[in-house]
Amino acid sequence: MLQLILGLPVALCLFGWSTYNLYHGGVFVKQKGWKTKEEFPKTFWFTVLLPYVFAALAVWGIIDPDGLWSFVKFALGPLEFFGIATP
16 A cells, blocks of 8 residues: 555656656756757657656556566676675
């Protein structure tokens, strides 16, 4: 229940932020103001695609927390080669 209460608003905010940037065709850049996707294409696509991915992971964590956790452990598994302990 706690995951639903905390995860759903986070997913909705991330989805809304990405959708707003995509709809308006720009992004707010710190100390430079609003810039279009033609002026800052990498920043624009980074701020559109990455929050969608995080929102999808948040929804996945709400629907199937054990499946998300097993995916995270699988994705971080190669770090053990470098001596970094994974949970």
